[in-house]
Amino acid sequence: MNTKPIPVIIALAAALLSCVISIVQHVEFSVFVSRLLVVVLIFLVMGTIIKMILDYSFRTLEPTVSIDEQMDAIMPNESGEEVPEEDVATEEENSSESEEG
Secondary structure (H helix, E strand, O other): OOOOOHHHHHHHHHHHHHHHHHHHOOOOHHHHHHHHHHHHHHHHHHHHHHHHHHHHHHHHHOOOOOHHHHHHHHOOOOOOOOOOHHHHHHHHHHHHHHHHO
16 A cells, blocks of 8 residues: 555645644734644644654565565466466467468
8 A cells, every 4th residue: 555645645635724723713823833843843743753653554464475485476387287267268279370370
């Protein structure tokens, strides 16, 4: 899962909320900017922590696949194992084309 934009989205949502609250309260510009800066930094750090937790949890949920299993999925074994019907059909087509040509 792509978790890269999560900290930015959380920080922008908090900044929007902070801006709306500051505008409703009619605060001065210096207070407005300082609130906005503090809120963005805090929620950026929180978003980064959430992203790290999600990355870790998704990494542990994904099953690890060995290189042998990956190679078996790419190339069928010639040791007598069953080959899916789709692979058999394409092998027959390839052999009939090579006999004709």
